[in-house]
Amino acid sequence: MAAFSLSRLRFQSCFILLLSITFIVPVMIYVFGIRSEPSTVWFHNFAKLIRFQRVRKHTLINMTCLTRHNMTDRLSMESMTAVPVREASSICYHEAHPHNYRFIIDEPHKYEQENLFLVLMVPVAPHELEARNAIRSTWGNESVVQNKTIMVIFSLGLPGIEAEKQQEELRLESQQYHDLVQSDFIDSYLNLTIKTMVIMDWLATHCPQASYAMKIDSDMFLNLENLMSLLLRPDTPKENYMTGKVMWNIPVIRDKNSKWYVPKELYAEDYYPTYLLGMGYVFSNDLSEKIVEVSKEIKPFNIEDAYVGACLKRIGISPSTPPNPSQFKDYFSGKYKREEFASVITTILNSPQQLITFWQDLKRPT
Template identity: 45%
Template sequence: MLRLSPGSEKRLWKRVRLSLCFLGLSLLMGTLTFAVYSCSSLTSWPLPGWTVMPLSIPPYKKPTPAPITQEPSGISSPQLPLPQSSFFVAYPHRYHFIVDEPNRCDQESPFLVVIVPVPPHNRDVRNIIRSTWGKHTTVLGQVVSYYFLLGLSSVGDGRQHPEEQILLESQKHHDILQSDFQDSYKNLTIKTMLMFEWISTHCPNTSYAMKIDSDIFFNVHNLVRMLLKAPRHLYMTGLVVRNAQVLRDPNSKWFVPSAVFPESTYPPYPMGLGYVFSLDLPRRILEVSTHIRAIYIEDVHVGLCMRHLGIALTDPPRGGLFVAAMPQTTSQCYWVSVITTMLWRSEQLLDVWKTYENQTQSDC
């Protein structure tokens, strides 16, 4: 047997111990590497019996910018598809007048043109107006012309024709303007914008125009008296509504969601029961209307157009001239002191008119 010297044997054991330490360290490093690799590979290499839920990270998408608002109109352009489309009307659009008085306004050159939006079937209401305030065609030496603005009773197949009854009424009174849009509450903005279109193209020598609802008492004498002292340019007045809250209740008749109009209050607007304006405004309003989506609340839309133009509405010279609702009781001289008052129903105008005529004969 080979025997080593004490010094050689000592060196040999030292090498063996070093080899064993190196081997143990290698095994430890291999175990750690295997563990790390296994943990990093679980999603593609799960152990038997494990359910591995992959980490779901959505791909990056560029943020969608907020809807652009027409400044200073405040009407947003809703994203497509349009769940809010019912809050807007089809305007601008090329509508046509199927019943018209193309030359009358130019020939008469009235001081004041009065436009009354009314549904086609309300012939009785038109006759009531013709027999009351609509019969005053010369007031304080000024010519006043009246027209009724109608849409269609229903949408046909693209061959809309006026009803025979409307044609006969037009031939008799020469005061009917009918266009080829569906006449409905939701389309009052269309009717109002068509009023601006017709006046701007047919009444070149007129100073003022008025839009007035059919269920309104109208003292045209007081209006003409006021207008004789009023500005002739960039002028609109009536019952001016300021700081009106936008109604967010879906059950409201005038509900408007924030996606359609993000502001909490509307800009000043003339209440639609009756407002008057100088004849330099219709063309300006029509020009800016191409930049503002037409909301279905017609008087609010007029206010938005005026704000876009930067033209302030004018309050009447005194309060109580334009009244939003008929009071429960009226004073002895009430009807001769106002310009407009909304009645409870259109047929009430006949009785109110008799009271007004009596008051004009009294000491009021």
């Protein structure tokens, strides 16, 4: 009996020792691992950990994967934005509302102009420097048109690949041009709804004094003279107004292999509400706050322009058909015609170099 008690005591001692080693060794590795990092890196990681614990209250979309094979994107999103994941059959998506995101890069003084008339918000990927520079040297360089002040802001999220290097490049670019606004969501095609709603939130909170705003893609040609002529028409509404290329009776795509697939769990109707094609639409700036507020009541889905249309429908506003619908073109024939580009408001292009070439020709003396 004594031998049994002694053996039992030895077993308990060994177990406690083994348990202590199991606990202490990882802690020592963790502690020394932290000490081996620069203090700024440790602080950044700690801050990221704190952000991961935040509880998200409101629901707007941060679409990260539609099928299981997109698990890489899902993990990347979870680690960078820390938004709780819900699953609906084969879909996994993140809940998010614009106020859940903070601005990493911002321009706290640029939007303080009291006479600001039009803000051009350009969603662009972090790596698309060539597109940003092409805009800066063409229509983005026009700060006053028809005696009205215009401001251009590039909106972007977090880089996914080579994040540290790209983030530093963005910081230097911001210091040089002062036209970047970056928020802490992963920048991807499936997150365009998040990007659009962050744009709306930025306009509502940072530029409420602007009369109009435009969301315009980075691959677009924009004729500001024609746009300003439209906005300055006596019959153009100053409130509850949004116009562009109007889309009616567009069916929801249920094919899982499609880039535009939306499952019934996210949007149950077979057709989208009337909306404006996301390549470029202009609106009275009072709508920014209204869209953000009503979005809290609308289940999000990943087709950003149709989602804005759903917000407008809930508000009770219909998109306006422009006086000349042909001025908002959603295609480029591949052939440059000077008279055509002189008459449009927007046209999609194939490359940044095309924008520069066509712009230079359009502006040359005749």
